[in-house]
Amino acid sequence: MKGSExxxxxxxxxxxxxxxxxxxxxxxxxxxxxSKPVFYDYIKEKKLERVAHGVYASADAWIDTLYLVHLRSKQAVFSHETALFLHDLTDREPAPYSITVKTGYNPNRLKADGVQVYTVKPELHVVGRTIAQTSFGHTVPVYDMERTICDLIRSRKGIEIQTFQDAIKQYVRRKDKNLRTLMQDASLFRVEKILRQYLEVLL
Known part of the structure; x- marks a missing residue:
């Protein structure tokens, strides 16, 4: 390859x-x-850091870890406590990050990096999928508030009760809540009875 190229x-x-x-x-x-050889030379010359599989960053780059998880797995949707955080339904920064993928996807690499991975049937993977902005301004896929509430009820044995109760209280106060969608999702995910018990106390 010529020098000018x-x-x-x-x-x-x-x-x-x-x-x-x-x-x-x-x-x-x-x-x-x-070309890849030119790129690999560029990585060495600029001292880029490999921050994930196939992802490189300059030493002074601010790393948006949520966005990095998204780049590593395009089908992953942020869910559970991470979705709460992206929707401002909790003040607690999620650790670890939680994502949901379709059944059959191999999440071992993400799990090895400490990401909490949930799996659902492909037809349920798209329910309530929307987008949100990270604190760095990147757009990432996330489940909406209604789907997230249902996910938390389904996974309640592994979620802190305080986190869950605070999230429902915050949700009930929100002007942009959609109770009809919430009940439809609750029916779909078979958590309607438990959800009604919580809502009766709060509404």
């Missing part, structure tokens, strides 16, 4: 890094027609 590809890489807040994916690089 390498310089041009380096300039493209500089622009990619600038456009994506110092984080770049191998797939983005390949999509731009930049």
């Amino acid at each position: 390498i310089v041009k590809q380096y300039e493209q890489l500089d622009k990619l890094m600038a456009d994506h807040d110092g984080i770049v994916q191998t797939s983005q690089v390949v999509a731009k027609g930049i």
Whole structure:
């Protein structure tokens, strides 16, 4: 490859890094027609850090860990306590992050990195899926408030009761709540009876 071509590809890489807040994916690089050997030279020269499989960041980049989890698994939807956090239904920063994937997806790599992984049938995976912004301004997939309340009831044995009760209290106060959708979801996920018990106390 000629020197001028390498310089041009380096300039493209500089622009990619600038456009994506110092984080770049191998797939983005390949999509731009930049060769992998040139990219790997660029990684060495710029001392980029491998922050996830196929994801590299400059040393001074602010790492949005929620966005990184999304980049690593495009089908993962943020759920449970992480969804509460993204919807401002809890003040507690989630640790670990919780995601939901379709049954059959291999979550071992994410689990090894400490992510809490829930699985559901493919037809339930899309129910209540929406988007939210991380504190860094990135858009990520998340379940809506109604689906999240139902998920928490389904997984209540593994959730702190205080977190769950506070979330329902906050939800009831919200102007953008949708009780009809909540009851439809509760019926779909077979938690209607328990949900009604909670709501009778709060509404």
